[in-house]
Amino acid sequence: MLKYIINLSMGSLFSLFLISTPSFSKTLVTWWNWGNEGSDLAVTITEDIQNRFNASQDEIELKISFKGEDVNEPTRTALLAGAGPDIITSSGSTYVRAYYDGGFLKSMEEYSKKYGWNKQILPWAYNLGVFDGEFYSFPKNYESMVLFYNKTLFEENGWSIPQNLSEYESLAEKIKSMGMYPFAYGSSGWQPTHEHLVGNYFNTYVGPDNFYKALIGEKKWTDKEFVEALELLKKHMLDGYWSGSLENYYATDWDGFSAQFVNREAAMLPIGTWGFEIMQAFSDKSDDWAVSPLPIISKNGGNPNYQLSIGGTMSINASSENPDAAAKVIDWILSDKSRVLEFSAKRGYAEWLIPLAYEASDFEAGADPKVRDYLIDFAKVTGAGDYGYTTWTFYPAGAGTHIWKDMESVWANDITVTEFLTEQQKLWDEARNANQLIPIGKR
Amino acid sequence: MIKLFLKNMTPWYFLIPIIVIHFIVIAIPSILSLALCFTDWNGFGKINFIGLDNFYELFNDRVFKLAVWHNLIWTIFFLTVPISVALLGAFLLTGVKRFQLFYRFIFFFPFILASIVNCLIWKYLFHPKHGLGPFLENFGISLFTNSPLTQKETSLFAVGFVDAWHFWGFLVVIYITAMYQVDETLYEAAEIEGATKWQKFRFITFPMIRPTFVFSVLIIMIWSIPAFDYVYILTGGGPAYSSEVLANYLHFQAFRNMNVGYASAIGAMMFIYVFIVITIFGILRRLDWEI
Numbered sequence: 001m002l003k004y005i006i007n008l009s010m011g012s013l014f015s016l017f018l019i020s021t022p023s024f025s026k027t028l029v030t031w032w033n034w035g036n037e038g039s040d041l042a043v044t045i046t047e048d049i050q051n052r053f054n055a056s057q058d059e060i061e062l063k064i065s066f067k068g069e070d071v072n073e074p075t076r077t078a079l080l081a082g083a084g085p086d087i088i089t090s091s092g093s094t095y096v097r098a099y100y101d102g103g104f105l106k107s108m109e110e111y112s113k114k115y116g117w118n119k120q121i122l123p124w125a126y127n128l129g130v131f132d133g134e135f136y137s138f139p140k141n142y143e144s145m146v147l148f149y150n151k152t153l154f155e156e157n158g159w160s161i162p163q164n165l166s167e168y169e170s171l172a173e174k175i176k177s178m179g180m181y182p183f184a185y186g187s188s189g190w191q192p193t194h195e196h197l198v199g200n201y202f203n204t205y206v207g208p209d210n211f212y213k214a215l216i217g218e219k220k221w222t223d224k225e226f227v228e229a230l231e232l233l234k235k236h237m238l239d240g241y242w243s244g245s246l247e248n249y250y251a252t253d254w255d256g257f258s259a260q261f262v263n264r265e266a267a268m269l270p271i272g273t274w275g276f277e278i279m280q281a282f283s284d285k286s287d288d289w290a291v292s293p294l295p296i297i298s299k300n301g302g303n304p305n306y307q308l309s310i311g312g313t314m315s316i317n318a319s320s321e322n323p324d325a326a327a328k329v330i331d332w333i334l335s336d337k338s339r340v341l342e343f344s345a346k347r348g349y350a351e352w353l354i355p356l357a358y359e360a361s362d363f364e365a366g367a368d369p370k371v372r373d374y375l376i377d378f379a380k381v382t383g384a385g386d387y388g389y390t391t392w393t394f395y396p397a398g399a400g401t402h403i404w405k406d407m408e409s410v411w412a413n414d415i416t417v418t419e420f421l422t423e424q425q426k427l428w429d430e431a432r433n434a435n436q437l438i439p440i441g442k443r
Numbered sequence: 444m445i446k447l448f449l450k451n452m453t454p455w456y457f458l459i460p461i462i463v464i465h466f467i468v469i470a471i472p473s474i475l476s477l478a479l480c481f482t483d484w485n486g487f488g489k490i491n492f493i494g495l496d497n498f499y500e501l502f503n504d505r506v507f508k509l510a511v512w513h514n515l516i517w518t519i520f521f522l523t524v525p526i527s528v529a530l531l532g533a534f535l536l537t538g539v540k541r542f543q544l545f546y547r548f549i550f551f552f553p554f555i556l557a558s559i560v561n562c563l564i565w566k567y568l569f570h571p572k573h574g575l576g577p578f579l580e581n582f583g584i585s586l587f588t589n590s591p592l593t594q595k596e597t598s599l600f601a602v603g604f605v606d607a608w609h610f611w612g613f614l615v616v617i618y619i620t621a622m623y624q625v626d627e628t629l630y631e632a633a634e635i636e637g638a639t640k641w642q643k644f645r646f647i648t649f650p651m652i653r654p655t656f657v658f659s660v661l662i663i664m665i666w667s668i669p670a671f672d673y674v675y676i677l678t679g680g681g682p683a684y685s686s687e688v689l690a691n692y693l694h695f696q697a698f699r700n701m702n703v704g705y706a707s708a709i710g711a712m713m714f715i716y717v718f719i720v721i722t723i724f725g726i727l728r729r730l731d732w733e734i
Contacts, residue, residue: 073698076486098701102488188566191679249684250593251571395700397485405695412595414685 003309008312016285026061031087034071035065041347042066053332060325065293077166079104079317083091089140090313093128093438094397096137099315101384101436106316111327120334124308124382125207127441128393129315140335142355144378145200145390146295146306148261148269148279150289159267161292162169165205166302171243175267185242186252195391195404197233197242200270203388204297205229211389212443217432221424230410230417231298237411246411262287270294272307272309274350275280291374293381303340306378309390311351338361349375357383385443394438396431399424459595465666473714479707486703497708507685508711510692513599516668517688520600522660529614532642536615537622547619549614558586558609561674565605566592595685598678602686606673621655622648664720689713698714 035041050064067074071089075308077097088105099105110209112118112135116338118126121138129137147161154160162168167402172182187193206225213219214226236242240309243249245259245265252260261269262281269275282289293304316326333340339364344352347373358380363372391403402424409415431437480497501507535597536546553561568574569590589641591601629647638646649656671690674680680687680695689709697706 080487088647094701098485098487101485104487136604191681195551246682247589251569251590256572340618397699401695401699408683410679412685414683 008024010321027062027322028063029322029325029329030085030086031062031064031089031326032067032071032075032331033089033174034068034069036068037066039066044343044346048346049333052123053329056332057412058144060328062329069140079319082319084317085321086317086326088315090137090315092310092313093393094395096129096313096315097131097396097436097438099129100131102137104318105136106318106320106323107134107136107328108316108327108339111316111331112354115327115331117331117333117334118210120269120356122357122379122382123357123385125310128237128310128314130439130441137313137315139312139355141311141351141353142316143274143309143353144306145196145203145270145272145309146275146374147294148271148289149292150261150264150267150287152287153264153267154290162295165299168295168297172236172239176240180264181244181260181266182241182268183243184252184260184269185271186249186254188251188253189255190254192392192401192404194407195400196270196272197228197237197395198403198407199307199389199391200294201229201233201297201392202226203305205232207298207302208305208388209443210385212440215389215440221428222418222421226421230420231417234411234417248399258264262295262369273353273374274311276368277348277350279370280348291370303386305386305388306382307388307390308382309393310355320432338364340366345371346408389440394440396428396436396438398431399427402427476710477594477714479704479709480705484703485701486697487701488714493704497705500705501708501712506684506687506692507689508679510687510689512667513686513688514670516599517603517670518664520603521607521610521663521667524603525611525614526656526659526663528607529611529618530649531614531619532611533622533647536619537705547616550615552612553609554612556568556609558672559676561605562673563607565608566590566677569601592677593682595683598682598686600678602673605677606670615658617655618652661720661724665717668716 024172033042035045045064045066050062053060053062056178058200065085070091072095073089075084075090079088085106086403088099090099096105105307108129108282109358117138118135121371122142125139125142126135129135129141149161157174162171175182185193185197205377206229214221214223217255219292237246237249240246240248243252243260248367249257257266257269257337258278259268259282261278261387262285264287269278271278276291280290293306296302296304314330316323316330320326334354334356340352340354340356341358343363344354345367349368353375358375360372360376364422406420406423465683477479479485479490481492481494482490515611520546521670532550539546569587569592571577571590571593573587574587574590575587577584591597623650629651631644633643633647670688671694672689674686674691675694678686680691690713692710693706693713696702698704698710
């Protein structure tokens with residue numbers, strides 16, 4: 001009996017060894033991503049990235065885990081304990097800055113040169129991951145604030161996209177007189193929405209050049225142009241440009257403003273490119289939509305631009321035991337633009353849109369032509385250096401939260417615009433002195 | 444002697460597991476958090492000792508002062524509105540003979556719902572386009588033209604109302620349980636003496652449930668300080684900090700502003716408040732107050 005048990009045990013162990021052999025022989029690369037296990041996102045990423053990568057070669061076993069809606073917290077805890085995945089994902093620049101300052105990131109400079117990532121990734125996005133001359137992270141998604149508008153409604157009324165402040169205000173009044181809101185938008189459920197509006201007015205009223213100078217410290221945030229921009233934003237907000245009133249703007253959430261725009265309650269929707277997802281609701285409507293860069297609202301007009309923004313980053317953990325293998329995984333992702341686009345299309349181009357220089361030939365035949373044209377235009381325009389900035393990508397932590405949290409106090413008349421911007425300047429000075437700024441590529 | 448000592452130690456053997464867990468999960472993090480008050484840690488990198496700077500900054504921070512004030516209002520609100528309604532509800536329910544369990548379930552139901560569900564229900568009910576406001580306007584009643592959650596003057600009370608709506612059922616249940624312990628013969632004697640319902644409540648029910656009532660006051664005073672979820676979900680502390688409370692501000696500083704040292708200082712202030720409340724209750728008990 002004993003002999004039988006020993007034989008059975010040995011046989012089981014041998015079988016287990018045989019089954020497990022392929023895993024043992026492969027280098028394991030772990031990667032934490034946001035999303036819940038079993039969600040659509042998790043299923044798509046697992047099938048299209050993990051499984052396809054694993055099937056593409058025999059050396060590395062990629063294992064992607066999903067850590068809930070906020071991947072930053074478990075990542076932070078793990079990194080502090082000297083653990084964590086080989087490939088780190090974060091929500092954006094401020095986290096990368098903090099991870100870098102904490103010494104949690106491995107320099108990818110060597111890999112970037114070896115694999116040519118510095119030539120593949122759009123320069124502005126690449127520069128965001130360069131700290132003290134070395135490359136540490138790259139965006140796994142990029143966005144821009146754009147203007148979606150009801151094309152049919154505009155054609156019916158002979159409207160066009162405004163070119164300056166007077167055209168902008170005149171169009172808003174015309175739309176209001178028809179009982180509609182000029183813009184669909186609201187902050188319910190996501191208070192930082194306010195910073196979208198602040199950034200829009202900085203880019204389209206103050207202009208990207210002045211915005212850049214303030215970011216690098218050559219101009220003060222308290223300068224006249226910035227004060228005027230925020231006074232104008234306050235006036236327009238209290239005039240009900242967004243969802244009819246300040247109170248309605250606060251009460252309106254994503255579903256609410258999506259419905260406003262799709263159902264002709266509002267004529268325009270100024271939102272990030274993640275808003276492409278909303279446009280799918282036009283499929284059963286008689287109206288058609290169109291997208292354009294945000295209108296320039298300075299008194300004398302100017303060139304429209306796209307604002308640079310990232311929606312997540314990827315890096316290699318400094319304590320990774322397999323950084324070379326992790327780099328191979330990253331290279332596999334970056335090396336095929338068509339594959340990136342194919343995957344991003346499945347997520348409505350709201351995710352996994354890595355900032356690469358896309359061309360028409362990279363898109364599959366069935367790709368949405370409006371999205372395709374936008375992406376090609378974005379790469380062309382920003383490649384030519386005509387771009388603006390977003391607060392959530394280029395602001396350090398303190399100034400970045402103040403810009404939306406205290407904006408409500410301005411709109412409520414609790415503080416003046418000047419007081420608000422004076423505090424902004426103070427927070428920027430503190431971050432600059434503490435060397436906590438986000439890398440801003442030369443314009 | 445040793446035998447007696449070992450015998451006296453027996454209860455402690457049973458307590459060891461919970462003491463160890465408490466030490467690891469509560470005591471050590473609390474002590475560490477207290478230490479972080481004196482640092483400028485951002486939650487990631489180097490920890491620098493900055494002495495009392497965080498506390499100096501706190502006392503000059505207009506948002507912190509607002510949050511303290513709002514927590515005070517919140518505490519007073521919860522010590523009055525839900526307690527009064529729950530006492531009344533519980534007293535009336537004791538007189539209900541049929542379907543009492545059903546009513547108790549109805550009152551208690553919001554308490555077992557997740558806070559996110561309660562919040563979404565009221566967010567929709569307060570919505571200026573699809574909520575109670577437009578519905579009542581059909582009958583000529585202009586009550587909620589704007590959501591009370593989105594107005595500075597009303598946001599704190601609106602959030603408090605939603606939280607109280609879910610909380611008062613819990614109070615009803617603990618009060619009613621206490622009321623059932625009151626000796627029936629006291630009411631019978633009062634009945635013979637011709638006491639009114641109010642007199643019965645004032646002179647029999649309330650004195651007899653006083654320990655439970657005081658317990659509810661104590662937990663409300665303590666629970667009002669870490670009030671977080673309803674504020675976070677419904678308003679995020681806005682608009683313009685009009686519903687900002689300490690726990691939400693702490694969360695904002697720690698997880699949005701990456702200012703863990705400062706957030707720890709806020710936490711320390713909250714701890715000091717709770718410590719004072721518990722100490723006062725402890726002293727009153729020692730002075731033989733019946734609480």
